[in-house]
Amino acid sequence: MILKIPLPWLQLTYKKMRFFVALMGIGFAVMLMFLQLGLRDALFDSAVRLHRSLEADIILLSPLSTASIAMESFSQRHLYKALGYAGVESVSSVYVDFAVWKNLKARRARLIFVIGINPTDQVLNLPGVQQNINQIKREDVALFDQASRPEFGPIAQEFNQGETVIAEVRGHRLKIGGLFQLGTSFGTDGNLIMSDYTFLRVFNNRVDGLIDIGLIKLNPKANPNRVLNQLKRSLSDGVKVFSKQEYIEFEKNYWNTSTAIGFIFDLGAVVGFTVGTVIVYQILYADVSDHLSEYATLKAIGYTHNYLLKVVFQEALILASFGYIPGLAISLGLYSLVKSATLLPIAMNLSRAAFVLGLTTLMCVISGAIAMQKLRDADPVNSF
Structure with missing residues (x-):
């Protein structure tokens, strides 16, 4: 039995250096999102450590x-x-x-x-x-x-x-x-x-x-x-009367809405998402452009336009999956560095890892959807 290697993988890895650069670019965007979200969560966690330690059920404040x-x-x-x-x-x-x-x-x-x-x-x-x-x-x-x-x-x-x-x-x-x-x-x-x-x-x-x-x-x-x-x-x-959890949320809300810090970290995550979207779009657009005649040939021999859309969509998912790994690895190292330098409680957790994976996938899917527009140029009549 001959092992079939999927077309999207062959397309991406045909030019190995470009594929490697694409993964590093996506990894950078992933790292940027991890760093910004990690610092934001560290801000909140450090701000409420005293609050969590209070031996009380109800809190009174001015x-x-x-x-x-x-x-x-x-x-x-x-x-x-x-x-x-x-x-x-x-x-x-x-x-x-x-x-x-x-x-x-x-x-x-x-x-x-x-x-x-x-x-x-x-x-x-x-x-x-x-x-x-x-x-x-x-x-x-x-x-x-x-x-x-x-x-x-x-x-x-x-x-x-x-x-x-x-x-x-x-x-x-x-x-x-x-x-x-x-x-x-x-x-x-x-x-x-x-x-x-x-x-x-x-x-x-x-x-x-x-x-x-x-x-x-x-x-x-x-x-x-x-x-x-x-x-x-x-x-x-x-006085203001809070439950302990309400007191914790009261403090978090101050840092998130009454200071520029929360906004800056959220903006940094958005910038990372945008940078990644642009990088993936450029890679997919270049890939489609380089293989436009091949796509036209596939159309000429009977493959539908939807099949070609699936190829580009699968390429986007491959980039998301493989680009996420170096971003995660670099982020773990940066978390350790930031923790030792600032003493902030920054650490990786499962929920943030899953959230950034979801953002990375969405980032690549959006890029793939935009790049798919180029497939309209894959017309057998114009190519032959």
């Missing part, structure tokens, strides 16, 4: 707060009101703000994100927090995020070596009593956790009782939606 990097305070009495509702088990307060960090050894200043919590409450589900929570019960002691950018200095390394680490935050000297892990984002380069008491000592312009985030834990037997709706109706005058 109506003036727009994102974690632009918080406004509200009165703690709104939070205490929630204790009067059936199903509410406990409440906790969180303070957040930015401060100037100074590494006393390097004498280098940098903005750091500071989180103030009550150490007697279980507020944050982050590696290292509960293990070191007793440390911040002491005055002027803080926990340092070991996933902060290296510009803050080798704090984690010095601490792990048993050295006493002292830093200056907003002109106030603090001792690093332990390490935890949260990570950087597009809005923050490093993080500190301290007790609410120490927080108010460092930020002596802040008023006790004016908090930034209110956390509400519900009784396991409570109906979360019912309690949430009750609080939204009764507390709506002074």
Whole structure:
């Protein structure tokens, strides 16, 4: 039995160098889409890591707060009101703000994100927090995020070596009593956790009782939606009331719609899609033009126009399939490079891989549909 090699494959691989260049061009477009979408998702994931770590079912914010990097305070009495509702088990307060960090050894200043919590409450589900929570019960002691950018200095390394680490935050000297892990984002380069008491000592312009985030834990037997709706109706005058997922979406929406960052990454993905479409169209158009007389011959001996359309369409699918592979491989390498350079949580996942594969296929199908118009010139009468 003789193995039949399909015509579309033979057409594409007849000029091997052109086929190789086509695959690299498609791979570049695929890589561009992967990079832009990966950075966008890393932006969202890094922006809500703190939100996901909060040990709460319902979140209270000031109506003036727009994102974690632009918080406004509200009165703690709104939070205490929630204790009067059936199903509410406990409440906790969180303070957040930015401060100037100074590494006393390097004498280098940098903005750091500071989180103030009550150490007697279980507020944050982050590696290292509960293990070191007793440390911040002491005055002027803080926990340092070991996933902060290296510009803050080798704090984690010095601490792990048993050295006493002292830093200056907003002109106030603090001792690093332990390490935890949260990570950087597009809005923050490093993080500190301290007790609410120490927080108010460092930020002596802040008023006790004016908090930034209110956390509400519900009784396991409570109906979360019912309690949430009750609080939204009764507390709506002074605060915003969110479920935990709504709070996460609130933050994502800020980065996606209120800043240029989300738009830029989406635009980059569109540009990659457009570039790939143009590349595939040029390849298919050139291929059809080079073999126009052969197509006319096939028509002359009885092959239909629809058969020729199928050949071009199959060529588009072959380009999509084989061009996707180098794009995916290059993207994996770039993700690793970006992660090590920026500390952003960028990684490949199945849903993004499938989505970009779908975009690549659509890109090639659109190009094939446009290039098919050239087949009308394959007229046996004009060719012979």
